[in-house]
Amino acid sequence: MNPILPNVSRRGLVRLGAAAATVAAVGGIKAASAQASGPIKIGILHSLSGTMAISETTLKDVMLMMIEKQNKAGGVLGRKLEAVVVDPASNWPLFAEKARQLISVDKCAATFGCWTSVSRKSVLPVFEELNSILFYPVQYEGQECSRNVFYTGAAPNQQAIPAVDYLWNESKVKRWVLAGTDYVYPRTTNQILEAYLKSKGVAAEDIMVNYTPFGHSDWQNIVASIKKFGSAGKKTAVVSTINGDANVPFYKELGNQGIKATDIPVVAFSVGEEELAGIDTKPLVGHLAAWNYFQSIENADNKQFIADWKAFTKNPKRTTNDPMEAHVIGFNMWVKAVEKAGTVDSDAVIDALIGVSVPNLTGGYSAMMPNHHITKPVLIGEIQADGQFNTVSQTPGTVVAQEWSPYVADTKDLIGDWRAPLSCGAYNVKTKTCSTGKKA
Amino acid sequence: MKRWIFFALLAMTWLTPGAGRAQSADEALAALASTSFNTVREGVEALALSGHPRAQAIVAALQNGKLLARADKALFIKNDDGTFAEAATGAPADVPAAALKPVRVNNAVRGAIEAALGVLRLFAPDPTARLQAAEAVFRSRDPAALPALERALVAEKDPKVKLRMDQARAAALLALPSATEPDRLAAVQTLRTRGDIEARSTLGNLTGQSPAVAEAAASAILAIDRTLQLWSVLQSIYYGLSLGSVLLLAAAGLAITFGVMGVINMAHGEMVMIGAYVTFVTQQVIKTNFPALYPANLLFAIPLAFGISGLVGIAIERALIRWLYGRPLETLLATWGLSLMLQQAVRSIFGANNKDVDTPSWMSGATELGGLTLTWNRMYIVLFSVLVLAALMAALRYTSLGLRMRAVTQNRRMAAAMGIRTPWIDALTFGLGSGVAGMAGVALSQIDNVSPNLGQSYIVDSFMVVVFGGVGNLWGTVVGALTLGIVNKFLEPVAGAVLGKIVVLVLLILFIQRRPRGMFPLKGRAVET
């Protein structure tokens, strides 16, 4: 009995051949159709399906809104902008494939995209190889400075350290739980924070570090152990670098086990208005988050932005958040740099971007620094019952990003400076050498 | 320390009636209108001790965000009907809402509010309120509350409240520098008797005590730790049961569709997801249209989720699966495709974001049972899973539909020969399994994200549970889920969350080598199918 092995007909062979030929041909046709003039293409590389769609879909929409707005204002350099949206589906190798497609097939002048560190790491070699531009809008672990990436999210010193300072000074916190999802951003941030806390004289037994897998949903033990850790007498706080999806069950468990913000406050770096929109916030009132933007910031620019966003999404309840603001800043910087350079050529725009300064939505200006990171104010907010943040602390001016942390032994002497003549992503100021990232 | 001196001074002014008191009340009220959190906090503390007749109302309004300030620092309370009242007198006030801004609070102010309300409510007529007040004072460990506590203790009749007040007094005494050593020792003893994590926290916080007191405190901490250690074993069992019941709910539907029917339904997780979204929609509809029913919204969501997921299941069976009987592995492929489509459909309709499903107040919080913390939502889920399982078993055993289902799954051709319409029984069985999955979605919406990915995170675990227990056996699924839950929870503190789960998976693989058909294999002819 052999029902599976088929008999082949000649016609079948022809079809097989045709299928293979289509696979081979498609790239060529697409490449040939790309044009040098016409609209300027902007790549949007955010997951629209899979686990990260929860966070990234919004960023795709905000980019479409910004591009539409810019086109209404006449485009850039007299040319219209055209968004090229692809779905890397929360699949990291697919990110690299799609990045390559956006740059070499669609000929995008710049790409706005990525959320997780691993997706950025996956596309980084592609952007460097093909010499294109990526705007990365999410707060991240630092320790990176590529010539082809512009980091519009916060580096650890623009988010984590001011938050710890706030708890240290205002709430007199003396005992710390560093809880995070087990991946590179929490690992690095916690490493930096641990070094920072120890430099302030916190004893090792007063720091508890805990890592959980992605999407962790059963927090009973961990919340109980936090409660126990907090019962030693000293004022305790949790610094949470728990990633998106795991936050909802985490906060629900906190609320149910009766840990209130007045007992053990939790300060989170990955929980914004979007995440809170999916949680019943009443038990969370008073827990904190550190960001560079809150929807509740009151000024004319932000009001306009929120109104535009609600109109664009046709949803009066839509919230705005920090990575959205980062994309807005990044996009405006790119427009300004292209106009300054008079071309969309990558090298010219990369050089022109440094020093560009645009208004941010918190009522000040953000500037692109030579390390390809931007200056940002740091805000600490307490969660309110309506899912918004009540700003309880704000840095007086903007903070310059430290792309290489001074609290990590191997990087404390490194700086990134992409201006000529240095042009180096990791320049060791002690040995006066450029260890990596030098443009050939 | 500074704060304490401030309190001591306030306490003195409070004890001397007259002009100082009125003045301090006015100052406190003015402080409340400040934009500085520190000043507001001091205002709350001062107001609580000022003896102002409306202190409690004002502080409560502040807690609820109903206290508003005008530019000239006049304070108003927003009533439930939207009108305003002067804060200091309670007299109705006609002020434009636009001129008022709510007084903002932060954690420090919130802490002061709780402590202040604790002191103010020590004399409330309702014993529950007094109990909560005593607990709030206990947590604040504030010596300034001592005079009020002493008076409340004298007046108190309810022994439970009295005990709690006594503990609060002990905590406050230990923080009072002028307390005598015998008093302190007695206070330590009181806390030792209380013996819970809060008492431990208070004892652990003691500084600058005499050697005798410090020694007593240390031995009390040791004793408390020892009891807590014992309780923690029970606590782990509870955690395990609760995780097991979640797994059980997620897997129960699969035990029908996969275990009984043999359909490898990769879209099972999406049935759970649909149930969770039904809960979300039900809540929204009830919230806007029938607010009176809102506390009971989950009771409406359960049958709705069962019905809608069940109907979707029947539709899937009729449209898809019935063409694939006898080819179980191909149902895997088709249902996988279906699950992709269902996820994307939900994403297109509701958006990719998480949806906010409220936990009703009767399901929030926790109760203490000795050293156990029993969270209500988990308790209800345990209960719910027991009910669902009981109903499912009863349906299979005692209803005529159940009889037919069992007949068809055991011997399809014979059942058909007896006049049972097997295609419809298949559809209904699949619908039943899907409906149960939908009910699981209601429960999961209470503890997890309601997002298009909800189902995906439970599908692997569900299959493990069914296979571990033994395909085709509901009891196996029950024992399998609870065993996996408890083993997981005992491993977690030792090995960590990730390693614990890996160990469970490896144990599972090894277990299946010993018992290739799960814990409770079906015997007889059914095995060969």
Next chain:
Amino acid sequence: MMSHRYTVAALGLVLGGALILAALNQLTPVGSPLHVPAYVVALVGKYLCFAMLALAVDLVWGFGGILPLGHAAFFALGGYAMGMYLMRQIGTRGVYGNPMLPDFMVFLGWKSLPWYWTGFEWFPFAMLMVVLVPAALAAIFGWLAFRSRVGGVYLSIMTQALTYALLLAFFRNDMGFGGNNGLTDFKDIIGFSIQSDGTRSALLVVSALLLCGQLLVARFVVGSRFGKILVAVRDTESRTRFLGYRPESYKLVVWVLSAVMAGIGGALYVPQVGIINPGEFSPANSIEAVIWVAVGGRGTLIGAILGALLVNFGKTWFTSALPEFWLFALGALFIGVTLLLPHGVMGLFRGRAAKPAPAAVAKGATA
């Protein structure tokens, strides 16, 4: 039996296609209408690696009757072995310029290379590991499972548990494989820059050669006496056992062979996509591999290759053309193929051959 001609045609197409693409990429100038961009070369190279995984799945599923829902684990293990070699080749060109330790270890504060990384700087050793690691895991797992006669759905779910456990394990940063970020930022492979078009074309041709080699091996195995007994085991295991054969030995051999084939696919996949991370272990990836085989046609070997190419091409195309709705298209494709093409795309090639009776199909497919 016409399948020989048919194998020759597939070999010709795969190898010829790869050679033509590589040649057009290398020999024609950029901008010429005939030029094949590096993007296409890398993409097709990736498809061919997936085809190896599909071939491996088809070998055990189509001929051994074992439905593997965790085969991507072997693919990923091969990939990690290659990734470790590539990491060691970075040398001092990493961000921290550490000659011994990969960047992620430096940043986790590790002082020395863990023992299981030794030897991976040496290409032949790494290649040996590409074969040995998946083979060893498959041998242990298979020996335990087949010996105690775990079969059918139980076995499938256990393979899923295996890949899920590996997924969780590799996510842990403490494991020393780079955690969620995995291994990335590779520089070169046996002395050639990984980012040059020449290397890419060469990798494409090597992938095509190895895929053809695997197809020949699989054909040989299936056509041999061993393969016939294997099919007997698939169809009626107990009868074969009563005839005096040891089904577990046959299954184990084909299982290990299949794992090795998947591992080789993974090893070639990594330099072409430039990253390997625990996501490759996810159960969904393994299920997808099974779907490629089903789409192409189970038990045909060539169908597996065809299915892998078709579905992945579809995925590439859909995610750009219909970024918001591509899951509908893909899902509909899976459902359509199962309902309408029970023998996959290869079923279309049956020509005049009469369709077998449904009962026979059921028997063949259940296992």
